Amino acid sequence: MQPVVQFFQSFPLDLLLIQTVNGIVTGLILALVASGLTLIFGIMDVVNFAHGELFMMGAYLGVVVLATTGNFWLALVIAVLMVAILGAALQILTLRPLIGRDPLNTILATFGISLILQNFALWEFGPVSRKIEEPIGTYFTLFYLQYPWYRIVIAVLSVAMIGGFWLFLKYSKFGIWIRATTQDRVMAEAMGIPVGWVYTGVFALGAAMAGASGVLFGPLGSINHTMGLDWVLKAFIVVVVGGMGNLGGSVAAAIFISLLEAYASIWVSPSQAVIVSFVVLILTLLFRPTGLFVATPK
Amino acid sequence: MSRHDKIYWSGFCVVMAVLIAAPLILPIFWAKFLTEILIWGLLAMSSDLLIGYTGMVSFGHSAFFGLGMYGAAGALLHTSPPNLWLAILAGLAGAAGAALFVAYFSTRLRDIYFAITTLIFSQIFYVIIFTWTAVTGGENGLIFTRPHFSIPFLYDVRFTTTTMHWFVLALVAGSYLLLRRITRSPFGMVLQSIRENEARTRAIGYPVQRYKIVSVMLSGIFAGLAGVLYGVQNEFAAPDFVFFVTSGDTVIFNVLGGIGTLVGPIVGAGFFQLLRELLSRIFGDQFPYLIPLGVVFIMMIIFLPQGLLGFAKRWLNR
Numbered sequence: 001m002q003p004v005v006q007f008f009q010s011f012p013l014d015l016l017l018i019q020t021v022n023g024i025v026t027g028l029i030l031a032l033v034a035s036g037l038t039l040i041f042g043i044m045d046v047v048n049f050a051h052g053e054l055f056m057m058g059a060y061l062g063v064v065v066l067a068t069t070g071n072f073w074l075a076l077v078i079a080v081l082m083v084a085i086l087g088a089a090l091q092i093l094t095l096r097p098l099i100g101r102d103p104l105n106t107i108l109a110t111f112g113i114s115l116i117l118q119n120f121a122l123w124e125f126g127p128v129s130r131k132i133e134e135p136i137g138t139y140f141t142l143f144y145l146q147y148p149w150y151r152i153v154i155a156v157l158s159v160a161m162i163g164g165f166w167l168f169l170k171y172s173k174f175g176i177w178i179r180a181t182t183q184d185r186v187m188a189e190a191m192g193i194p195v196g197w198v199y200t201g202v203f204a205l206g207a208a209m210a211g212a213s214g215v216l217f218g219p220l221g222s223i224n225h226t227m228g229l230d231w232v233l234k235a236f237i238v239v240v241v242g243g244m245g246n247l248g249g250s251v252a253a254a255i256f257i258s259l260l261e262a263y264a265s266i267w268v269s270p271s272q273a274v275i276v277s278f279v280v281l282i283l284t285l286l287f288r289p290t291g292l293f294v295a296t297p298k
Numbered sequence: 299m300s301r302h303d304k305i306y307w308s309g310f311c312v313v314m315a316v317l318i319a320a321p322l323i324l325p326i327f328w329a330k331f332l333t334e335i336l337i338w339g340l341l342a343m344s345s346d347l348l349i350g351y352t353g354m355v356s357f358g359h360s361a362f363f364g365l366g367m368y369g370a371a372g373a374l375l376h377t378s379p380p381n382l383w384l385a386i387l388a389g390l391a392g393a394a395g396a397a398l399f400v401a402y403f404s405t406r407l408r409d410i411y412f413a414i415t416t417l418i419f420s421q422i423f424y425v426i427i428f429t430w431t432a433v434t435g436g437e438n439g440l441i442f443t444r445p446h447f448s449i450p451f452l453y454d455v456r457f458t459t460t461t462m463h464w465f466v467l468a469l470v471a472g473s474y475l476l477l478r479r480i481t482r483s484p485f486g487m488v489l490q491s492i493r494e495n496e497a498r499t500r501a502i503g504y505p506v507q508r509y510k511i512v513s514v515m516l517s518g519i520f521a522g523l524a525g526v527l528y529g530v531q532n533e534f535a536a537p538d539f540v541f542f543v544t545s546g547d548t549v550i551f552n553v554l555g556g557i558g559t560l561v562g563p564i565v566g567a568g569f570f571q572l573l574r575e576l577l578s579r580i581f582g583d584q585f586p587y588l589i590p591l592g593v594v595f596i597m598m599i600i601f602l603p604q605g606l607l608g609f610a611k612r613w614l615n616r
Contacts, residue, residue, distance in 0.1 A: 047410045097600045103410055104355055108553055109599050111546060116592035123586040229542060233421055236414045244411070271429055278422045282403055285415065289406050 014143040015266055021142065023262030025151045026220075027255035028158035029213050033231055034238040034250040035162055036209035041244055043182045043202045045103055046095060049110040051235060052228025053117035054207045058083045058214025059223045060121055063130045072135030080212045087207025091200045099199070114228065121225040132218035154216050161212060162251060165205075178202060237277050241284045243291025252293055256280075302616055314471060321463040330531075333463045335571050337527045339564030340470045341544075342551035343477060344520030349549070350558030351481050352513045353493030354408075358400060358416030359548045361423040362518040364540030365392040366525025368427065371440040371535035380445040386526050393522020394515060396423060401514035405507050408496070417542065424540045439536035442529075466527050470564075473520055477560055480516065481615070489513050521548075550595055556605025559614050565607055 033055055040048045048054075061079035066072060094109045136153060139146035169175040180188040181198045189195045221227075234257070242253030257277045264273040284292055299307075317336075321329040341363055348354045369392025370385040377384055404415040427434045434440065447465065448454040457465070480486050488509050491499045500506045529535050538544075547570070555566025570591065577587040604611065 047414065094596050094600070101603070105599055105603060107355065107410060107413060108549065109596055111549070112592045112596040112599065115546070115588050115595070119586040119588040119592070123589070233418060237418060240411065240414060269429075271425065274425055275422070278418065278425075281415070281418060285403050285406055 012266060016263070018142060018145060018147075019262040019266055020259065021147070021151075023259035024255060025155045026262070027258030028155045028162075029217050030231075030234055030238060030258055031251040031254035032158045032161060032209055032213040032216075034235040034242070034254050035165065035247055036206035036213075037232075037235045038239050038242070038244060038247060038250045039165075039209070040203060040206040041239070042246075043178055044095075044106075044199050046106045046110065046203075047103070048203075048206065049107060049232065050090070050113040050117060051110075051206070051210050052230070052232030053114045053121075054083055054087060054210040054228075055214040055217075055231050056121060056223070056225065056228040057086060057117060058211030059132075059218045059227070060125055060130070060214075061211070062215035062218050063125075063132055063223060066132060072132070076212065076215045079215050080208050083211025083214075084204040084208035088200050088204040090207075091203035095203065096196065096199070099196075114232075118225050118228065125225065127225070129222035129224040131222060132215075134219040150219060154220075157216060158213070161209065162247075165209070166247065174198075174201065234277065237281050241280060241292050243293055246291065246293060249291055249293035253291075256292075302613070306614075314467075317467050318464065321460040326459055329459050329463055331571070331575070333459075333466050333531060334528075335568045336463075336466050336470045336564070337524050337531065338547070338551060338567040338571065340473055340527070341521050341524035342548050342555070342563030342567050343470075343474065343560055344517045344524065345548050346552055346557055346560055346563045347477060347481070347489075347513060347517045347520070349552050350560075351486060351493060352489045352510065354405075354510065354514075355410075355413045355549065356416045356514070356517070357413045357542070357545050357549065358404075358418075358420035359517075359521050360540050360542060360544035361396050361400065361420035362393040362521035363525040363528070363544055363548075364423060364427065364535075364537075365396040366390065366522030367529040367535040367539060368392060368434060368440070368525075369522070370526040370529045371442055374442045374445060375440060380443065382445040382447060382530070385445060385530065386523070389526035389529070390519055390522050393518050393525065397515045397518025397522075398511075400518070401511040405510040405514060417545065420540070420542065420545055424537065424542070427540050428537045434537070435535075437537060439534055439538075441534045444530055444533050462531060466531065469523065469527065473523065474560060474564075477520065481560070485509075485512075550591075552605075553595065553603075554598060554605055556607035556611060559605075559607045559611050561614065562605050562607035562611075566605065569606065 033051065036054075037048055037051050040046055040051070058079050061082050062072075062075045065075040065078045069075060069078075090113055094113060095106060098105050098109055134148060134150045136148070136150040138149050140149060141147070169178060177188070177193045177198050178201075180191070180193055181195055185195055188198075238250055238254045238257060241257065242249030242251075257280055260276050260280065261270075261273045264276040317332075320332055324332065341359060344362075345356055345359045348356045366389035370389035372392075373385040373388035374380040400416060400419045404412055404419060407415055428436060430436070444457055444462075446454050446456055447461065455461070481489070488499065488504055491504075492506055492509060496506060525539070528539070551566040551570055552563045553566070554569050555564065556562030573591060573594070574587050577590060578585055581587075598605070602608070607614070
């Protein structure tokens, strides 16, 4: 009994609470990235390998616009719009000719896009990491820590964006088009829905969500040309664990995995804490291969 | 011998003769370049067994390649004198172990899910190798000296650029013939029927998942052999090669050269490396050669999805 009692006595409860807040904040950014990914997959059947690079482009464009205008919120809006336009252009140029082909082709095409964007960023911005200043410099006290309000603002903004997106899908005209296209593409086309433009719009929307999370994440970490891969990997894990094409599942899985990683990094280094999410993935694949939040078909 | 066989084997002999003679004629830089193309070709060819024949796209071949490399490095550093055959054995064992792990879990999923899980699994190996500094040397990797080519008690000689090239060529050609034999065997036919229609293959009574596991493992072992050869050729093992980029390159080689042809991926690897060398010679080392290569890659997917050798696919597999 003694060691167990000792463990609970020395249990870092305050640390645990701080990590809970941290985990939820990163989880919500991850949820924003993953919901863009799952949107594009669920509607277009495209696994977007370039999603992480769109996230990275969002962060870099945020840096550039911030440097010229000096206003973070303006930078957020402009960067998001630019990433959306970039996404639409990429979809028209590369994915539109591939509609109706094997999904493998689209994976490879988006992989090619990710290569190009990554190397473009390296070429344009150089190998040195960039940093965005936190737009809100005030703190509140969480135990012995000065916790930045900015992180709470990010969490709220992410929730607002995901919620707004959900309302958009549910009630707006374009949202209804999107859902109709998902259900039956041919029928939707027969009803006069411009399916090709729905695809472009969806890709642009997904790209905008990745871009927005990129800008929001900017002040929390360093911005470099390889950051996309880490995020897209995590987003893939989230999407597999949450169930592909399932928005609610992705959000829940994103928070779940980020919390686990945050707790794990109390005891091990953050680079090893990543292994926790791999373990979650393996266990999910073993016991519920269609995702934690989707009923397994018998 | 049919007419097809005659043409095929004489073509094979001509290509082999050219590749054997190449290091004697080419300057040393290009000879080494050619050896590396062969090694990358072997890696791409191993993944073609999955992509082209079983219909599963692996984005995790860097794990097998890297494990082969590190397995060989471990064997070379811990035995004295370093033994080539032991290194190959250790590398293959490492790659097979990794392949068994990856295959067991990822074959539960299909299509894109398979691609994503193999990618994530290869990142697991990357994280382990990158952080386990005591064993793998972490970020710096492992450096060792090239073993001699030896036949126990009979023969022992140092590798030169030329003999190394021949050694690699022999293994790559052997692997090609073996893989060709495998894909034309009844086992290979089952793999191709999984690619064409998995549900029907299962309905006929084949244990599809077991076939898939074996095919991932076979593919992993050949990728591991490529890793061993790359390590022996360059005398180091580095975590960079376990990183996702290597897997991505492997897929690019396949698409450029033509999937489902076995030789296509080698041609693809050669095309990619040559284009890269050419671009960096024209525009300088700092030139982001992957941007034009990425554009070429996307154009090929849209306009020439069969790859460079796609036109000969039926003929080569006959």
